[in-house]
Amino acid sequence: MFDTTTVDNIKSKDKERSNKILDLDFTCFDFIPSAILVQKDNEIVYVNESLLKIMECDYEWIMGKSVYKLFEEENNILSTKMKHLFNIEDGEYRIKNSRGNEIEIELKCNDEKFGDSNFIFLNIRDISERKQLQAELQESRELYKNLIDILPIGISIHDGKTFSFVSDSYIKILGYDSPNELVGQKLAMVADKVFQKVVDERLNSLLANNIMLSPIEYKFVTKQGDLIDVEVISVRFSYNQKVNIISTVRDITEKKKAEENKKLLERTLEYDRLKTEFFSNISHELRTPLNILLSSLQLIELYVVDDSNPKIMDIRKYIKVMKQNCYRLLRLINNLLDITKIDSGYYGLDLHNHNIVKIVEDMTQSVASYMEEKNIQIIFDTDVEEKMIGCDKDKIEKVVLSLLSNAVKFTKPGGTIDVSVHDLRDRVKISVKDTGIGIPKDKLGLIFERFIQVDKSLSRISEGAGIGLSLANDLIKMHGGTISVTSEYGIFTQFDILIPLKKVENENVMSNSDQYLDRWIDKKDKAEMVNIEFSDIYI
Incomplete structure (x- = not known):
């Protein structure tokens, strides 16, 4: 910074010199808060203290220069205008002071002629602070606008x-x-x-x-x-x-759509609930008279034992037809009851530790005589003799029997059905493969859908409502497993079941007498299960 005492001395001397040169008195400008500069011809002859502060200089540095020299800094817009236009326009400019610092100024210019001399009067105001505030205000406006826009x-x-x-x-x-x-x-x-x-x-x-x-x-x-x-x-x-x-x-277009979809979902769920209740009620209503019919047929069979009587033979043939169709109805009703229970969440598993190999093998043997009658060879194979697993025995038997029934429906006499069990350490794999007509590729993705039938021709050799495989899929999922199908049309079809190896903890072991009774009941139940499951296959 410059010495104010020196500045005052120089200022006083310069003022005296200026006033001697001019017959004009500029001392009145000393009281003006704005920065004032006066140039006579091409020489600055007066500046007030406000201008010295803006330019950060003393009288010695500025006096005697021309305005053009004062502002001839490189890239200075003001000096460029002065050089090329030979005049100064009122306006706002960016200049450099004596220390090389850029400042924003507002400049007003007036030129006058006194005698033979040309005078330029400049009124300069430092607007750097105002420009900074304007820039910050503009930045704030842009920030708020961006916030609003996003x-x-x-x-x-x-x-x-x-x-x-x-x-x-x-x-x-x-x-x-x-x-x-x-x-x-x-x-x-x-x-x-x-x-x-x-x-x-x-x-x-x-x-x-x-x-x-x-x-x-x-x-x-x-x-x-x-x-x-x-x-x-x-x-x-x-x-x-x-x-x-x-x-x-x-x-809120998507919100409205979501609300509409929610209402549609609620109506659909209510419809499904009513449908489930209807199936459940109708199934129970059908099952009661059907059980009476089956009991009556069994009773009639006790009295038609004379094989020598042709009429008795006819009666026994018709009883067989009636019983087969009763079993078909019973199978359909049981499946409908099962899927309605699953849909309503009331279908549970009775889990116990069982030898899964024996379950599958026994189920396979229970249909051997039926296969022989149909001239279909059935083969059972396993790589492990015993594999204990926590499962619902009845449900696994139902699944295996459903797959065997499906295999028989589409396997011609002379064909083969292979049943196998493989130990995969943490899982057990059960496979049922037949040499039947196969499944078209476009139907593989629908095979486990409810009420879907691959063969819809009038000449098919079996009946069905398209529930069995869907129910089998649900039962395996309830065990935490999966069921899949691979097929080549006209050559084979293979169903693979994977069940995770889990055991039921702290389970009581049955006594020998209980095991014997269980095997006797089991054998009787299996015969009934086979009759019901195979009832929709024509012989």
Whole structure:
């Protein structure tokens, strides 16, 4: 910094010299808060203290120079204008002071002629601080605008009739490309005509009363002419002594769709519940008279034992047909009851530790005589003699028997069915492979769907409702396992079951007498199960 004492001395001497050179008195400028500079012809003859502060210099540094020399810094806009235009225009400029620091100034210029001399009077004001504040204000405005534009809701400002501002998110919601497409336009341009009266009434109410309107749902029209669901909230505010309204708009089209889907789902679930109750009730109602019919047929069989009587033979043939069809009905009813229980969540597993190899082998042997009658060879194979696993024995038997029944339906006489059990350490694999007609590739993905039949021809050799495989899939899933199918049309079909190796802890072991009774009941039940499961296959 310069020595103020020296500056004062120089200032005093320079003033005296200037006043001697000029017959003009500039001392009145000393009291002006603005920076003043006076140039006579091409020489600066007066500056006040305010200018010295702006330029951070002393009288000795500035006096005697020309204005052009004072501002001839490189890339200086002011000096360029002076050099090329030979005059100085009023305005704002960026200059460098004596220390090389850039400052923003506001400059006003006036030129006068006194005698033979040309005078230039410059009024300079340091606006660096103001420019900094303006820059910060502009930065804040841009920041707020960016914040508004990135909000997921659209924001608009209007007077109840005409848009004066819309955010980028607002135009995106309505499918426009630029805010200029809406600014200055009527609100009726975006509101659906059905809601126009409601919109006008609410906005007029808001303009008359300083309140916040509660959220309301409208339909807006996009630039493309599509209707979208929106939620609008509006509030009144004053700006530039005028009443304006700021409205937020949120696109709720997806929300409305979700609500509609939810209602549709609820109706579907209610329909499924009613359907489940109907199947359950009708199945119970059908099962009661069917059990009576089966009991009556068994009783009749006790009295028709004379094989020598042709009429008795006919009666026994018809009894067999009646019993087979009763079994078919019983199989269908049982399957319907099972799937309704599964759907309603009331179907549980009775888990115990069983030798899965024996379960599959016994089930295979129980159909051996039937296979022999159909001239189909059935082969059982295993790589482990015993594998204990926690499972529901009845359900596993039902699944295996269902797969065997499915294999028989589509295997011609002379064909082969292979049943195998393999130990995979943490899992057990059960496979049923037949040399039947196979499954077309386009049907493989549907094979476990309910009520789906691969063979829908009138000439098929078996009947069925398309429930068995779907039920088998559900039962294996309940065990935490999977069931899959591979097939080559016209050559083979193979079903593979994978069940995780889990055991039931702290299970009581049955006594020998209980095991004997269980085997006796089991043998009797298996015969009944085979008769029911194979009842829809023509012999």
